[in-house]
Amino acid sequence: MTTLGINTASPLTRLKRTLQAAFGLIVKSAIFITIALIGGALSSWYAVESGTRFNTERIGPWTKWSNAGRPDADPYSKVRFGNRNELVFSSVLAARYEASRDSEGRSLHSSCDYVLEGLRVPDAWWSLAVFDTAGRLIQNEARRYGYNAATVMRETSGAFVINLSRDAKPYNWLPTSRAGRMVIVLEVQQSTGTASLQTDQDSTVLPAIRRTACR
Structure with a gap:
């Protein structure tokens, strides 16, 4: 109670109000810190999984990782490829x-x-394989894990397609078993040792990925 501008509240009441205000401030601060920590963790996870504009480039359905396997790579690339169960070539090569x-x-x-169709890489070594989301090759009874410039079967024109399916397909077939979500990895090395294609970075150079059926 306040009489003539004089605060007549008891010391216990004033203490209660002070504690309530302090508790409210602590709760608000805790919520802010929690949101900041969660936001930072999610941002870091996204940068590791999807990359940033500083270490990736989007070309159609493909993402080019510019720092893969490099000893001087950015922290996000180091975490991403350091945890993979595969040999990652340096993007220098x-x-x-x-x-x-x-x-x-x-x-x-x-x-x-x-x-997969439409890959054009003149005079360069390349390899293509399919992995699960943990970076493991997909195990299969046929023991087919990938193709490269020397092993892929081509038409007389030099063109080729690669089929991804859990069921057997003729010619270039990569079994996907029951891996669930998948990642296709294409690595391209120039005969000159450079790590870029000998054309403008055009999505037509990389293969289109066309879904043909689902179960």
Whole structure:
């Protein structure tokens, strides 16, 4: 109670109000710090999984990782590729492209079949393999894990397609078993030792990823 501008509240009441105000401030501060920590963690996770504009380049469904395997790579690239169960070539020697979605933007999944077509890499070594989201090669009874410039079967024109499916396909077939979500990795090395394609960076150089069926 206040009489004639004089605060007549009891000391206990004033203490209670002070504690309530302090508690409210502590709760607000805790909420702010929690949101900041969660936001920072999510931002770091996204940078590791999807890259940033400083270490990646989007080309159609493909993402080019410019610092893959480099000893002087940025922290996010080091974490991403340091945890992989695969040998990652340095981007100084080979350009690395990854795709986790098809050309229509849909996530790649082993319950669907895909055709990769249109890859054009003149006079360069390349390899293509499919992995699970943990960076492991997809185990399969056929023991087929990837193709490269020397092993892929071509048409007389030199063109080729690669089929991704859990069911056997003729010619260039990569089994996907029941891996769930998948990542396709394409590595390209120039005969000159440079890590860029000998054309403008055009999405037509990299293969289109076309979904043909789902179960």
